[in-house]
Amino acid sequence: MREVWNEYTPGEFYDELMSTQQQPHLFSFKLVEHLQSMKKKTFARRVRESEIEMRERGITFTVYSDAGNIDRAWPFDIIPRVIPKSEWDSIEMGLKQRNIALNKFIQDIYNDGQIIKDGIIPEEVVMQSKGYRTACKGITPAHGVWANICGSDLVRDDNGVMYVLEDNLRVPSGVAYMLENRKTTKRVLPEIFALHNVRPVSDYPAHLERMLASLRPDLDNPTIVLLTPGVYNSAYYEHAFLAQQAGFVLLEGQDLVVGKDDFVYMKTIHGLERVDVIYRRIDDDFIDPEVFREDSTLGVPGIMRAWKAGKVAIANAPGCGVADDKVIYAYVPEMIRYYLNEEPILPNVPTRLCRNKNELEYVLEHLAELVVKPANESGGYGMLVGPHASTEQLEAFRNVLLANPTNYIAQPTLKLSVTPTNCDQDGIAARHVDLRPFILSGSKTYVTPGGLTRVALVKGSLVVNSSQGGGSKDTWIVDDVTGNEGDA
Amino acid sequence: MLSRVGERIYWMARYLERVEDIARLINVHTVLLMDLPEQDEINWFTLIKIFNNEAAYLEQFEHVDEKNIMSFLVADLTNPSSLINVLSQARENARTSLDVLPEEAWEQINELSLMVKASLSAIGNRRRRQNMLLKIMERCQCISGIIDNHMSRNFAYDFTQIGKHIERADMTSRILEMTSLLASDTRGEQVRLHEGILWANLLKALSAQQMYLYEKRTSVSADKALDFLITDRSFPRSLCFSLAIISNYFNYLPDPSEPIALQEQILKNLSAYNPSIIPAADAHIFMDAFQVRLAELHQIVSDKWFHPDFATI
Numbered sequence: 001m002r003e004v005w006n007e008y009t010p011g012e013f014y015d016e017l018m019s020t021q022q023q024p025h026l027f028s029f030k031l032v033e034h035l036q037s038m039k040k041k042t043f044a045r046r047v048r049e050s051e052i053e054m055r056e057r058g059i060t061f062t063v064y065s066d067a068g069n070i071d072r073a074w075p076f077d078i079i080p081r082v083i084p085k086s087e088w089d090s091i092e093m094g095l096k097q098r099n100i101a102l103n104k105f106i107q108d109i110y111n112d113g114q115i116i117k118d119g120i121i122p123e124e125v126v127m128q129s130k131g132y133r134t135a136c137k138g139i140t141p142a143h144g145v146w147a148n149i150c151g152s153d154l155v156r157d158d159n160g161v162m163y164v165l166e167d168n169l170r171v172p173s174g175v176a177y178m179l180e181n182r183k184t185t186k187r188v189l190p191e192i193f194a195l196h197n198v199r200p201v202s203d204y205p206a207h208l209e210r211m212l213a214s215l216r217p218d219l220d221n222p223t224i225v226l227l228t229p230g231v232y233n234s235a236y237y238e239h240a241f242l243a244q245q246a247g248f249v250l251l252e253g254q255d256l257v258v259g260k261d262d263f264v265y266m267k268t269i270h271g272l273e274r275v276d277v278i279y280r281r282i283d284d285d286f287i288d289p290e291v292f293r294e295d296s297t298l299g300v301p302g303i304m305r306a307w308k309a310g311k312v313a314i315a316n317a318p319g320c321g322v323a324d325d326k327v328i329y330a331y332v333p334e335m336i337r338y339y340l341n342e343e344p345i346l347p348n349v350p351t352r353l354c355r356n357k358n359e360l361e362y363v364l365e366h367l368a369e370l371v372v373k374p375a376n377e378s379g380g381y382g383m384l385v386g387p388h389a390s391t392e393q394l395e396a397f398r399n400v401l402l403a404n405p406t407n408y409i410a411q412p413t414l415k416l417s418v419t420p421t422n423c424d425q426d427g428i429a430a431r432h433v434d435l436r437p438f439i440l441s442g443s444k445t446y447v448t449p450g451g452l453t454r455v456a457l458v459k460g461s462l463v464v465n466s467s468q469g470g471g472s473k474d475t476w477i478v479d480d481v482t483g484n485e486g487d488a
Numbered sequence: 489m490l491s492r493v494g495e496r497i498y499w500m501a502r503y504l505e506r507v508e509d510i511a512r513l514i515n516v517h518t519v520l521l522m523d524l525p526e527q528d529e530i531n532w533f534t535l536i537k538i539f540n541n542e543a544a545y546l547e548q549f550e551h552v553d554e555k556n557i558m559s560f561l562v563a564d565l566t567n568p569s570s571l572i573n574v575l576s577q578a579r580e581n582a583r584t585s586l587d588v589l590p591e592e593a594w595e596q597i598n599e600l601s602l603m604v605k606a607s608l609s610a611i612g613n614r615r616r617r618q619n620m621l622l623k624i625m626e627r628c629q630c631i632s633g634i635i636d637n638h639m640s641r642n643f644a645y646d647f648t649q650i651g652k653h654i655e656r657a658d659m660t661s662r663i664l665e666m667t668s669l670l671a672s673d674t675r676g677e678q679v680r681l682h683e684g685i686l687w688a689n690l691l692k693a694l695s696a697q698q699m700y701l702y703e704k705r706t707s708v709s710a711d712k713a714l715d716f717l718i719t720d721r722s723f724p725r726s727l728c729f730s731l732a733i734i735s736n737y738f739n740y741l742p743d744p745s746e747p748i749a750l751q752e753q754i755l756k757n758l759s760a761y762n763p764s765i766i767p768a769a770d771a772h773i774f775m776d777a778f779q780v781r782l783a784e785l786h787q788i789v790s791d792k793w794f795h796p797d798f799a800t801i
Binding site (some may be wrong): 056057058148226231240241243244247248249250251252254255257266267268269270271272 | 489490491492493494580583584586587589595598599602620643741742756793794796798799
């Protein structure tokens with residue numbers, strides 16, 4: 001299908017697989033060569049097989065709509081995204097560094113508040129974060145780590161630099177899809193694994209289990225459960241998948257009860273049994289109706305009491321969402337310098353804080369060029385993409401900003417990198433991608449080799465969220481290839 | 489094991505068995521009516537009667553005919569006991585028990601559900617429908633095989649077996665009830681002439697004909713067929729077999745004395761079945777009573793292991 005690839009063009013963007021319009025990078029050369037040499041028919045059959053595979057294995061995500069909740073097959077593009085190991089090694093170091101600093105920050109603000117006293121971050125910035133929980137003051141979780149599972153979003157600009165776009169510290173999802181994508185690639189394109197040395201990802205569930213077990217250093221073999229809001233949650237498939245793969249008990253709030261002894265128990269056919277570690281996939285707000293939202297039926301009354309008494313470990317720790325805030329994000333490079341005395345390895349996207357008067361003025365002047373985001377939304381909601389907005393939308397957003405500037409940040413519109421993607425009508429076409437690696441922190445820190453690559457399937461679109469027309473790709477970390485080997 | 493997961497896996501197994509047995513039931517009924525001299529549409533209504541679904545059916549359809557009855561039994565989304573709804577219940581229970589269920593079992597259940605959805609249009613055509621039903625039975629057997637070969641003998645497995653056998657006993661008794669009703673039809677002078685065919689077809693539907701012949705070494709009669717399907721201890725679709733084997737699994741579970749007491753009572757009652765006292769045409773009354781006892785057994789299982797009073801510590 002060389003003729004299809006001949007029409008490929010990355011345009012003005014950095015391309016993850018191609019170094020020029022027609023020439024692949026050295027590290028992706030063999031993969032691209034192989035795909036180009038496939039017959040059009042063969043390729044189409046593999047695409048179909050991947051769709052059937054996803055459907056039959058029941059890999060779905062839930063889309064909420066007025067017409068009811070629909071289970072959609074997980075959208076998957078069979079052309080992998082490739083990152084050379086040399087680059088990845090530095091990304092991995094950068095992610096670890098960032099994660100350690102973020103955890104030190106959370107530990108600090110719920111205890112001594114030294115970073116505030118030293119004037120690095122204003123107190124009101126911490127307090128405005130929706131994830132701040134007074135109930136967590138004075139607590140130190142195991143190893144001083146609050147965000148045990150983190151899914152950071154990375155994006156690459158046209159200069160080829162990888163930036164951290166956001167740190168998802170609350171209940172990040174997507175890791176099951178990373179694993180399923182790899183499994184599907186192995187099934188429908190088995191021959192391509194002979195071309196490159198691809199770092200495996202399948203041991204993630206084992207790393208997750210070891211990390212969670214490390215949260216109870218006092219116990220040899222702690223009972224670990226995964227607390228899900230239930231089958232109506234959009235990530236339920238992932239909850240069930242992880243429980244199955246890592247050997248956790250998958251349960252809901254109604255299956256747990258907190259005893260007068262402050263231990264957490266699950267309701268089994270043998271009566272009540274103790275639970276030692278809870279991997280919760282429920283937001284703080286819903287976790288304990290005694291402390292947070294009283295109307296929550298998803299959580300467990302008394303669970304905060306049990307956690308504070310040290311009778312159960314909860315991952316991620318309640319209150320860790322304080323650092324998952326786009327205003328606080330702007331301060332992460334400072335945090336790294338402050339706590340670790342190091343320069344950040346991975347840069348932030350240059351960010352303007354609308355709470356600062358002169359920066360707000362700049363933002364208002366350049367609204368049409370910028371991306372403006374609220375501090376506390378996820379999934380791409382509530383934000384303004386200046387270059388794609390109409391005059392009316394810009395005007396409306398200007399008023400929103402003026403009314404509540406402290407809640408917003410602004411960033412330049414990045415020229416997100418692209419990668420060859422199978423698009424029904426457009427053949428093989430360039431589509432924008434991001435990358436979500438997962439970082440586990442307990443007694444040790446682990447980063448998934450690669451992560452989940454999300455791709456905006458709509459031409460020109462920058463929105464990669466699966467709920468809004470995004471797809472996904474298998475992500476390869478491969479050995480570097482020198483010029484000589486490439487010729488061989 | 490969590491009580492809630494026990495309950496879900498129990499229901500998953502019941503619904504899977506029910507899917508297979510609905511397919512068997514419709515399949516046997518279709519074959520049977522082809523052998524009967526008068527293809528009276530009223531005979532199709534027996535299928536509705538044995539699920540006690542007369543009112544729900546008549547609310548929706550004016551006419552009693554094969555086509556309507558098939559859409560009601562197989563494809564009707566408003567009928568909670570239609571095959572498609574039972575299957576989606578099985579799938580939903582499997583989907584919420586993925587941590588205790590072999591991955592392949594879930595994949596097969598999911599595939600079965602995709603297959604049935606894709607072939608619903610076939611139910612109007614007798615030949616295509618029969619093919620579809622056979623495929624459903626095959627897939628169910630496949631799922632059952634995966635559970636048997638991939639699952640450790642743990643509590644989750646125990647609940648799949650308890651669920652499967654309670655459901656199987658219930659459905660087999662309904663199939664027996666249906667046959668008995670057909671045989672007792674007052675207009676059925678002709679039917680009685682073909683009694684041998686009726687009961688032979690029944691055995692076939694339950695994949696029991698060969699084992700019956702092997703065991704009884706004689707041609708099929710109503711009394712012997714009933715005796716075999718009710719009291720035989722070695723054939724895995726007989727009522728006594730199901731009731732007897734359930735106690736093995738009860739015994740692995742904590743504090744099983746109450747369920748076992750009732751199970752023993754029901755088994756004793758079944759074993760005492762005597763075709764010379766209860767004629768085939770009256771067997772449906774015996775079956776009705778048996779179904780009531782089975783429902784009691786389910787209730788005890790549910791109260792004991794799924795919804796006990798959790799004394800707080």
